[in-house]
Amino acid sequence: MEDDDLVCLCFRVSQRKLVNYMARERPRVASQLSECLGAGTGCQWCVPFLRRLHAQWERGERPDLPVSPEEYARRRTRYRATGTREPIAGPAGEEYDRPSPAVNDHAPKPVRIPLTQLARGQRAVVDCSELTGLPEGERCLLHAMGLHDQCQVRVCSAGSTCIVQIESTRLGISSEVARRILVTPIEGTDGAP
């Protein structure tokens, strides 16, 4: 991978951002990389790779993943479709991205529920695959307002109009449309207004 290639595709976190984060924050454990723009908190595909980058950094090596971005993305797509991982061998032939017991081949697929089922303050990752039933104009509008696949939302207000926050933008979505937006809840509720 090159520095600007994405390691966490869910949250568009590049290898460069992760390396800079480690140099700046000096994380003691790999899981702290989630504080770098939410890396690893979506579909979890990238978690073993985040561990690999952290281990390389701890050893003083140049963090790098020996896989092309295209291949990496292809394998993630398969992982998301099947829930299983194809191993990617490192330079010495080790299959370093084999999952740990915490992230294993038998792990359940991320739970997806309608956006309308989230409580106020709850955060989630969006899956737009069920929006195909909407007129194209409505889909384009949602996209233009920042609602795209794998973006992260926080519910500001639930009800007949669901108000969600995407980065710094707030968006009102009718319950009819919100029901079609599937989301994977992120643990924890921040309780912010």
Ligand code: FES
């Ligand atoms: S690719 Fe990083 S959480 Fe999905």
